[in-house]
Amino acid sequence: MTTTQRPARVLVVDDSALIRQLLTELIDRAPDMEVVGAARDPYDAREQIKALNPDVLTLDVEMPKMDGLVFLRNLMRLRPMPVVMVSSLTREGADETLEALALGAVDFLPKPQVDIAEGLEAYAEDLLDKLRAAARARPRALPDVRPTAMRRRVRTTERLLAVGASTGGTEAIRVFLQGLPRNCPGVVVTQHIPPGFSAAFAERMNRQTGLVVSEAQDGQRVLPGHVCIAPGDRHLEIERDGARYVCRLSDAPPVNRHRPSVDVLFRSVAVAAGPRAVGVLMTGMGVDGAEGLGAMLAAGADTLAQDEATSVVWGMPGEAVHRGAAAEVLPLERLAEAALARASAEEGRGGAHHERTA
Structure with a gap:
């Protein structure tokens, strides 16, 4: 209107x-x-x-x-x-x-x-x-982003980056992934996308970023430098298996009218990774992901939300900010660098927040 x-x-x-x-x-x-x-x-x-x-x-x-x-x-x-x-x-x-x-x-x-x-x-x-x-919405041209160098050595097998998005998210995710180096922690992504599109989206991200990107498979390990994207019409959850993270796919009912749901992914990451994870909620319509981002924050994870100015639709990240679930709100172009900085912190959220991105 x-x-x-x-x-x-x-x-x-x-x-x-x-x-x-x-x-x-x-x-x-x-x-x-x-x-x-x-x-x-x-x-x-x-x-x-x-x-x-x-x-x-x-x-x-x-x-x-x-x-x-x-x-x-x-x-x-x-x-x-x-x-x-x-x-x-x-x-x-x-x-x-x-x-x-x-x-x-x-x-x-x-x-x-x-x-x-x-x-x-x-x-x-x-x-x-x-x-x-x-x-x-605010349509705008998005840049190609050079990968951010890791500031310090990260124990990548113990760290996890969890990303959620909806409207405007396919290009926002591209910008985020292009900002990550090849030795980044494993990344798991839920983008609201229908069946038949998620595989094509994963292949497109694999071509356009320096990372190994694929549509998630049930039982697949989440490896450093790899990105697992939720299939259309299936929830993606993460389980801890010793020192490893494993993808689990589910046909459970939609959450917030969505399957895959960002809340489902984020809640599982809160349990499986706790303070070893960084949650990133980006542009999207509705409220999916806000509650899950809050669960991650409560579990000790660092949580980031895309700001209103760079979001195509500031529904999902805006709701997270309103609920106090986002510890930091940043422009799209700074999210990858900030996520890496948080993942590099030795003790998760408690130590990371002293290093605010300038």
């Missing part, structure tokens, strides 16, 4: 007349939103953007006349605005959607399945939540 409390103005862009109609009907149900136009291709969208001045755009990737990614790249260069991608749940679609997020799209969701009526209500709720968050 804008400061005048008028409905958020949405432009729907899709080459399918059926999808345009369905998205329009779902969005127009909400009193705080209105569809001001529907475009069949990027050229049509460009003219409607000029004429209608929408607040947020839904955008398909595969369209005639101009590829959706080309259009998005031009849009973010010439007239940056919040964009939610509506894409197919295929492997190729996952790669293209992650590229769209790298170009500046705020969020994404799959295309609605028009022949499955019983799932449409849940889809509509998800769609409207993402559009509301996008209308308030």
